[in-house]
Amino acid sequence: DIQMTQSPSSLSASVGDRVTITCRASQSIGSHLNWYQLKPGKAPNLLIYGASSLQSGVPSRCSGSGSGTDFTLTISSLQPEDFATYFCQQSYSTPWTFGQGTKLEIK
Amino acid sequence: QVQLQESGPGLVKPSETLSLTCTVSGGSVSSGSHYWNWIRQPPEKGLEWIGYISYSGSTNYNPSLKSRVTISVDTSKNQFSLKLSSATAADTAVYYCATVAWAAAAGTGYYYYMDVWGKGITVTVSS
Numbered sequence: 406d407i408q409m410t411q412s413p414s415s416l417s418a419s420v421g422d423r424v425t426i427t428c429r430a431s432q433s434i435g436s437h438l439n440w441y442q443l444k445p446g447k448a449p450n451l452l453i454y455g456a457s458s459l460q461s462g463v464p465s466r467c468s469g470s471g472s473g474t475d476f477t478l479t480i481s482s483l484q485p486e487d488f489a490t491y492f493c494q495q496s497y498s499t500p501w502t503f504g505q506g507t508k509l510e511i512k
Numbered sequence: 513q514v515q516l517q518e519s520g521p522g523l524v525k526p527s528e529t530l531s532l533t534c535t536v537s538g539g540s541v542s543s544g545s546h547y548w549n550w551i552r553q554p555p556e557k558g559l560e561w562i563g564y565i566s567y568s569g570s571t572n573y574n575p576s577l578k579s580r581v582t583i584s585v586d587t588s589k590n591q592f593s594l595k596l597s598s599a600t601a602a603d604t605a606v607y608y609c610a611t612v613a614w615a616a617a618a619g620t621g622y623y624y625y626m627d628v629w630g631k632g633i634t635v636t637v638s639s
Contacts, residue, residue: 436617439625447631448516449608454625455615492559496624500574503559 407431407495411504417512422483426507428476428493437497440469440478443490443506452491453478485511514539514546516609516630524603524637530596534609534630541585541592543567547612548592549626550583552605560605564612565592599637606632 408431418424428438436456443449451460453469456476466481480487488511493504520532534548541548549564563573565583573581582595596603610629614622 437623439623441626448629449610449626449632450629451625451627454627455617455623458615458623460625460627494559494561494626499561499572500576501561501624503561505558 406500407434407498407502409493409495409502409504411491411493411507413507414505415508415510417510418483419512420483420485423479423481424483424509426478426491426493426509428471428478428504430474430476430495430497433473434495434497436472437495438469438471438476439494439496440467441492441494442487443492449492483509514611514628516611516628518607518609518630518633520633520635522634522636524599524635525639526600526637528599530594530599530603530635530637532594532607532609532633532635533591534593536590536592539611540587541567541590542587545613547624548583548585549610549612550594551608551610551626553608553632554602554605562594562596562607601637603637604635606634608632 410429412427438456440453441449457469468479490506490508492506515537517535524530544567547564547566550562565571580597585592610626613627614624617623
């Protein structure tokens, strides 16, 4: 199985800050990397697919980059609704696997 | 816009079969535009992909669960289902259904991603 490692596991930031979350794959996955946002009691939300393609309806302050083994999710100018948990997921090969998550909290 | 809703018992006894249903609205389980997918999140842990079924009925399961998992589609009810046999406390989790879509990748192949999710259902395995 391909292991996905996210960092940091938690992050405190303020409204207006720029934050970056990193995801590393245990082997090269090309650009087969997706990012999701989870909030308690709500349906998870796809943010980015194919490492850098913004899902329709997702604010442009979210962006993804990377290829091979190293990827980043950047949120510029944090808004109150951005405080949530974020997961990366590889779809290069099954079993599809997720990172352990990054909890983004208000400072 | 496709919407998904999980349903099923919130409490399952150990050794019994955990059975959940995902009702699809705004789309058809018979369409070729999506695969139909299950994921779970145990308490205080990350997400685990369980498996999917395609519009043609072919399945792809996580090998860690393959011996106990069955995903099926009921086109008459526009639903797809998850059955996990011989449940144990380790199967306690929030279970999500989700659609899998794909887009052409640079070069060859496709990018697969889970574009629509249900809100999840909490299932506890306990006597």
